Amino acid sequence: MATSFWHPFANMSDVKDKSFTVVRGEGNYVYDKEDRAYFDATASLWYANAGYGRREIIDAIKNQAELLACYSTFGDITNEPAEELADFVAQRSPMENSKVFFVSGGGDAIETAAKLARKYFHELGQGDRTLIVSRKDSYHGTHGFGTSLAGIAPNRVGWGDLISGVALVDRDDPEDLVHLANSVGSDKIAAIFVEPVIGAGGVHLPTEGYLERIREITKEIGALMIVDSVICGFGRLGYWFGPERFGVVPDMITFAKGITSGYVPLGGVVVSGEIADPFFNKGATFRHGPTYAGHPLAAAAGIANCQFLENEGLIAKGQELEGKLKEALDASSDSPLIEEVRGGLGLLGALEFDTDRRQSDPSIMAKVQMEMRSRGFLVRPLVSSIAVSPPLSVTEDEIERLGNAFVDALKAADR
Numbered sequence: 001m002a003t004s005f006w007h008p009f010a011n012m013s014d015v016k017d018k019s020f021t022v023v024r025g026e027g028n029y030v031y032d033k034e035d036r037a038y039f040d041a042t043a044s045l046w047y048a049n050a051g052y053g054r055r056e057i058i059d060a061i062k063n064q065a066e067l068l069a070c071y072s073t074f075g076d077i078t079n080e081p082a083e084e085l086a087d088f089v090a091q092r093s094p095m096e097n098s099k100v101f102f103v104s105g106g107g108d109a110i111e112t113a114a115k116l117a118r119k120y121f122h123e124l125g126q127g128d129r130t131l132i133v134s135r136k137d138s139y140h141g142t143h144g145f146g147t148s149l150a151g152i153a154p155n156r157v158g159w160g161d162l163i164s165g166v167a168l169v170d171r172d173d174p175e176d177l178v179h180l181a182n183s184v185g186s187d188k189i190a191a192i193f194v195e196p197v198i199g200a201g202g203v204h205l206p207t208e209g210y211l212e213r214i215r216e217i218t219k220e221i222g223a224l225m226i227v228d229s230v231i232c233g234f235g236r237l238g239y240w241f242g243p244e245r246f247g248v249v250p251d252m253i254t255f256a257k258g259i260t261s262g263y264v265p266l267g268g269v270v271v272s273g274e275i276a277d278p279f280f281n282k283g284a285t286f287r288h289g290p291t292y293a294g295h296p297l298a299a300a301a302g303i304a305n306c307q308f309l310e311n312e313g314l315i316a317k318g319q320e321l322e323g324k325l326k327e328a329l330d331a332s333s334d335s336p337l338i339e340e341v342r343g344g345l346g347l348l349g350a351l352e353f354d355t356d357r358r359q360s361d362p363s364i365m366a367k368v369q370m371e372m373r374s375r376g377f378l379v380r381p382l383v384s385s386i387a388v389s390p391p392l393s394v395t396e397d398e399i400e401r402l403g404n405a406f407v408d409a410l411k412a413a414d415r
């Protein structure tokens with residue numbers, strides 16, 4: 001019988017008859033229906049930072065489910081796991097006196113940060129400061145603001161009118177923000193969203209000094225810098241959040257994925273004390289928040305996952321292993337299919353496919369993906385590249401085997 005399950009970002013005409021069922025997970029591997037093991041070089045969707053089947057996280061979820069599986073946190077209601085996780089996150093935030101707003105995932109976090117930026121300026125009496133800026137090739141999820149801010153062109157089309165008061169700037173040149181400010185008026189810009197390393201847009205590393213310069217410019221023009229660390233947080237770049245890597249202190253950080261390693265969906269925004277001030281000290285109300293904000297089960301998963309990452313020394317791994325991963329991917333740089341190898345900043349990387357080859361054979365990346373799968377490796381095709389972002393518990397040996405598998409898979413697909 002044809003499937004009833006509609007997959008996200010999928011061509012269902014193709015997928016409806018040949019989906020790939022993942023049954024169980026353990027460590028850095030997932031297993032199919034025949035119990036064949038696959039090394040998960042994607043950490044699912046850039047999120048299983050702790051790997052799979054971690055007892056500490058599973059037990060924390062079980063215990064919390066028995067105690068209090070769910071309860072709202074609207075108004076004055078709270079729960080202990082949400083309080084504890086908010087403290088944990090705030091204490092590790094690079095900003096002073098941070099406050100933490102929990103939501104259900106990354107897209108929710110983007111909505112929250114964008115609305116909060118506008119509302120903050122409204123409270124300051126700067127109601128005209130509403131323009132929200134993003135970068136070409138960036139990905140900020142699929143909700144209203146995320147779609148309107150999308151830097152990946154095909155993700156913006158087909159939806160009719162998007163949210164107004166948004167603008168795109170160059171991916172690599174921070175001075176483009178200055179040009180925008182000069183043309184629209186610097187007092188009109190509320191915020192810019194910046195991924196430290198652009199993930200879903202193809203793993204694009206920031207140009208030298210990019211984030212630092214954006215911080216300077218935003219301070220000069222009085223706009224907020226929002227770092228979107230939905231992928232880059234919780235160890236992916238070797239730090240809790242990502243911007244620490246560049247010595248940058250933003251105004252807000254959006255997070256999701258790695259905070260629970262995906263065991264239970266959870267996202268949020270860490271906000272500096274200054275941005276929280278009108279709401280915490282001057283009576284303003286942020287009339288915003290999804291039903292599951294501060295969900296106790298998600299928070300319990302988050303606490304156990306963060307403790308696991310910390311106790312196992314996995315946060316630093318994102319930086320320690322970045323060179324090894326780049327070296328393993330570089331082994332494919334001689335392939336005629338590969339135009340560029342990107343990586344070396346955090347535990348993520350991508351093989352960019354030759355443009356002519358993609359045009360003459362649009363299925364080439366899918367072929368390589370399937371060749372990798374048949375060798376027991378899961379990798380992720382993006383716009384024009386194949387990306388990897390293994391769990392932070394990956395070993396050097398596994399990274400080496402991943403690199404060798406790519407070399408073989410590219411040869412097999414090139415026949």
Ligand SMILES: Cc1ncc(COP(=O)(O)O)c(C=O)c1O
Pocket residue numbers: 105106107108110139140141142195199200228229230231256257267
């Ligand atoms: C940088 C970034 N921001 C936001 C999102 C959206 O997160 P979610 O899919 O949980 O809504 C993603 C998802 O991949 C992302 O990579």
